[in-house]
Amino acid sequence: MTPEQLSTAIVDVLTTLSTEGAITLPDGVPTNVTVERPRQKGHGDYATNIALQLAKRSLINGKGTNPRALAELVQARLAQVDGIAxxxxxxxxxxxxxxxAGAQGIVAAQIVEAGASYGGNDAFAGEKINLEFVSANPTGPIHIGGVRWAAVGDALGxxxxxxxxKVTREYYFNDHGAQIDRFSRSLLASAKGEPAPEDGYGGAYIHEIAAAVVARTPEVKDLPDADAQEVFRATGVEMMFEEIKQSLHDFGVDFxxxxxxxxxxxxxxxxxxIxxxxxxxxxxxxxxxxWLRTEKFGDDKDRVIIKSDGNGAYISGDLAYYLDKRERGFDRCLIMLGADHHGYVARMNAMxxxxxxxxxxxxxxxxxxMVNLLRDGAPLRMSKRAGTVVTIDDLVEAIGVDAARYALTRYSSDSNIDLDLDLWASQSNDNPVYYVQYGHARTCRMMANAADLGMSLPDDFDPSLLSHEKEGTLLRALAEFxxxxxxxxxxxxxxRVARYLEDTTAIFNRWYDTRECRMLPQGDEPVAPVNxxxxxxxxxxxxxxxxxxxLLGVSAPERM
Known part of the structure; x- marks a missing residue:
């Protein structure tokens, strides 16, 4: 019996009591009741405080009541539900x-039957969500901040x-504005063997792209600077963006x-x-x-849309982009931004x-x-290729795709994180992703060993045999997913998914290490129903x- 099934049973009991007139609930019967695993051992398998929540405004036989009296009424009816001991x-x-035990054990069969769909629900059924993330300017490789959103955004999708x-992953390709001018001027300077402009971009990647543009269009070297810059703008931006897309694809993220x-x-x-x-x-x-009247919608001041020189202010593009998304039929538009955009939130909400x-x-x-990378206990600050930032390719080279994605989704996005590259590259239980992946590989090995003994998943089994305390703990953990x-x-x-996986792997390992819970028959023992x-x-x-x-975009290896 899962927490959801218990919640439904309690709602049914409250509905019956209300219909019979035994209790009066002025606010109506709740549609959902919170059922949680108790913190203290010996307090049952699940607990709920629904009686405390409802008693203050409830009546029993037309009179005021208290939480314990209401709990006694629910207790009497709920005890009659099949599966409650x-x-x-x-x-x-x-x-x-x-x-x-039987009602709890049947959860295992329900999980196996559901397979890849287990854990899902219909909370957002029918909603069209536009999820915009990364959207790094095509003026250089994706830096570590963008990599965090690549991992978190794709997992959230x-x-x-x-x-x-129904989710649409969207990348806003910023190919309009001053930063593109600086990028193209930097490429032109590199091709001419000159230093980067004072406000331009540096790093080995600039020289690589400039050389690639010249190789593709040799005639660019003979053009006037203004014309040559346009070639570097068009071709260089295209090359940079193709590189960005390839890096993201290699990271398991496609838009x-x-x-x-x-x-x-x-x-x-x-x-x-407008x-x-x-x-x-x-x-x-x-x-x-x-001007746009944003102050009346919660912004700290009104915002200029079209400047006095006739050119659009930056927010003009935001207005058009948001309206375009809504006109494409999206119910929800989620945008993921870096910490330096915190002051941007009020004006966007006002818009x-x-x-x-x-x-x-x-x-x-x-x-x-922010994300800080550490190696040998010291901050890792610069990329060999990008010059000033650590890039997506640097991180993948250091610890691999799985570890990088897991590490970046393991922490709340609104907190700074320090990632120890030595830890995340290690093959030890101290490495959270290795720990969880090894737990999965262990389950695969156990099932393979069972197959070697001629065992296969039974069409029917006795769920009450999963009666050991550690089996109950594991079943309750699996039911929480x-x-x-x-x-x-x-x-x-x-x-939340990552932390749950670590906790559940630990519970599984404790069950695995318990002698009384051995899955395979020992020696010449025949396969028994408990096996x-x-x-x-x-x-x-x-x-x-x-x-x-x-869900985190991390592989589940069968062998490690």
Whole structure:
């Protein structure tokens, strides 16, 4: 019996009591009841404080009540539900629930039957989500901050999909503006053997791309600087972006849409967005410029859309891009930005509200904090190729794709992290990704050993045989996976999946090390029903570990 099944059973009991008139709930019967694993051993398999939550405004037989009295009513009815072995009332009204071994053991079979779909739900079913992340300028390799969003963003996309959403991963290709001018001037300078402009870009990659542009279009060297710069702009940006896309692909991250900023300005999308806002009364002219009324929607001041010289301010592209996403039918637009964009959130939310939408729902801004890399205990600050930053390729070369993705999704995005490259490259249980992957490989090896003895997953087994205390603990941990996935989606926190995997692997290992819980028969012993039941339990653990690693975009090796 899973927490979700217990929650449903309690809701049914409350509904029955309310229908019969035994209790009166002015706010109605809750649609969901929180059921958790108790923190203290001996307090049952699950616990709920629903009686404490409801008692204050509830009536029993038309009179006021207290949590314990309400808990006693729920206890009496809930004890009649199949699969519940006992219910104790603790303190002022906590319900501690013990599940029958058979009802608990059947969870293993349900997990195996669900397979790759186990852990999913329909919380976001029918919703179209646009997930924009990385979106690094095509002026150099992706630095470590962008790599964090590559890992977290892709994992979040997988989690949303597991909860029923239709997700579009989108990369905003910033090919319009001053940074592209600086990039093309830097390439031109390199091709001419001159130092990079004072405001330009350095690093070996600039020389590599400049040489590649010259090799592709040798005539560029004979063109006037203005014409040559345009060649370096067009060809160099294309080459840089192809390199970015290849690095992301090698990292296991591919996008459904690569949206070019330049198209917003060429297509008239900016003018359409401004016209929409003007129709809604949210723009005004002052000092020769056009302003957006963002202050009335929570920003610290109004923002210029069109400057007095007639050129669009940076926010003009944001207006057009957001409206374009909404017109493409996206219910939710999530944008992942670096810590240096924190001051950007208020104006973006105000922009959303100015269009008549709901900030936090139609538009959501997620901020990711800094990543520091350590080697031999000292900060690693520079790339051999990029010159000033550590890049995605540097990180992959140092610790591999799996370790990099796991390490970057293991921590809450709103916290700074220090990654010890020596630790994450090690093949030891101190390395979290190695620890979880080895746990999965262990389940595969156990199942292979069972197959060598002629054992296979039974069509039917006795779930009550999974009665050892450590088996109950493992089953409850496996049953928690759907709730973890749901929470990770709701809170936009993929790190919850990683931490759950580590905890569950530890629980599995403790079960594995328990002599009384051996899965395989010993010596000449025949295969017994308990061996078959434990084989199902191992298969369930394998399913959960594989599904969890998959949500993080990390492989689940069968051998290590």
């Amino acid at each position: 006992g219910i104790d009332i603790a303190g002022p009204g906590f319900l501690n629930i013990t599940v029958a 997988r989690i949303f999909e597991m909860t029923g959403a 459904d849409v690569y949206f070019h900023e330049n198209n917003l300005h060429k297509s008239g999308a900016v003018d359409r967005a 016209a929409r806002l003007t129709e809604m009364g949210n723009t005004y002219e002052q000092d020769g410029a056009l 959303c509200a100015a269009f008549g939408d709901e900030p936090g729902k139609n538009l959501e801004i997620l901020i990711g904090q 759907p709730r973890v996935v749901a929470s990770a989606a709701e809170l936009r926190e993929p790190h 078959e039941a434990r084989l199902v339990l191992v298969a369930a653990a394998r399913t959960v570990l594989a599904n969890g690693l998959g």
